[in-house]
Amino acid sequence: MQQCAGDGATPATITTYLAAPGTPGKILFDGNCLNSGITISSFGAANATLYFLQVFDGGTQIFNGLSATPSFNFIPSYVASYTVMMTASNSCGSGAPKVNTLNVIDCGGGGGQQQRMAISMSPNPAKDHIKVDLSLLKSKITQLDFDNSEMEIAIFSTKDGSQVFAQKTMQKSVLVDTKHMVSDRYIVRASILGEYVVQQFIVAH
Numbered sequence: 001m002q003q004c005a006g007d008g009a010t011p012a013t014i015t016t017y018l019a020a021p022g023t024p025g026k027i028l029f030d031g032n033c034l035n036s037g038i039t040i041s042s043f044g045a046a047n048a049t050l051y052f053l054q055v056f057d058g059g060t061q062i063f064n065g066l067s068a069t070p071s072f073n074f075i076p077s078y079v080a081s082y083t084v085m086m087t088a089s090n091s092c093g094s095g096a097p098k099v100n101t102l103n104v105i106d107c108g109g110g111g112g113q114q115q116r117m118a119i120s121m122s123p124n125p126a127k128d129h130i131k132v133d134l135s136l137l138k139s140k141i142t143q144l145d146f147d148n149s150e151m152e153i154a155i156f157s158t159k160d161g162s163q164v165f166a167q168k169t170m171q172k173s174v175l176v177d178t179k180h181m182v183s184d185r186y187i188v189r190a191s192i193l194g195e196y197v198v199q200q201f202i203v204a205h
Contacts, residue, residue, distance in 0.1 A: 038076065040074050
């Protein structure tokens with residue numbers, strides 16, 4: 001006989017679970033690239049038999065899935081900052097959801113944009129800092145416009161998709177402090193006047 005907490009259950013009569021599971025562990029992402037399969041996973045919750053995943057863009061749900069394990073595959077079709085929510089459940093009900101943010105970027109440089117500008121980084125691997133330099137190659141942007149326009153630079157973790165650095169500057173050379181970053185691979189995205197370039201680097205302490 002199946003009984004749950006609140007049903008007058010006692011340890012001798014329980015054949016499934018006493019109560020609904022708790023909250024899953026931290027939600028992790030194995031990447032954050034546009035149009036690429038991203039595994040969304042968690043350490044799970046005790047006594048959970050089913051996991052429900054929801055992905056939102058603002059208030060709009062764009063993906064949902066059910067799985068017996070806390071692991072899902074999600075393929076983002078556009079760049080955005082998505083809210084990811086995972087809930088664990090069993091025959092007694094559902095626990096509180098775990099929430100994280102997935103920042104999706106275009107790692108491919110679409111349309112050959114990677115060839116229009118170039119990033120150089122040193123040292124790579126980095127320990128305490130890394131210098132990021134942006135230069136103009138062949139583009140509809142003139143050298144004068146390039147020199148007189150603001151550069152936006154953002155750095156994302158490839159482990160969970162989180163943004164770890166962001167800056168807007170008129171300079172085309174930025175020194176980034178990496179002492180607080182964990183040893184891992186990161187993606188830097190630099191953009192100017194609608195064009196951008198993406199590159200990976202490594203932090204190794």
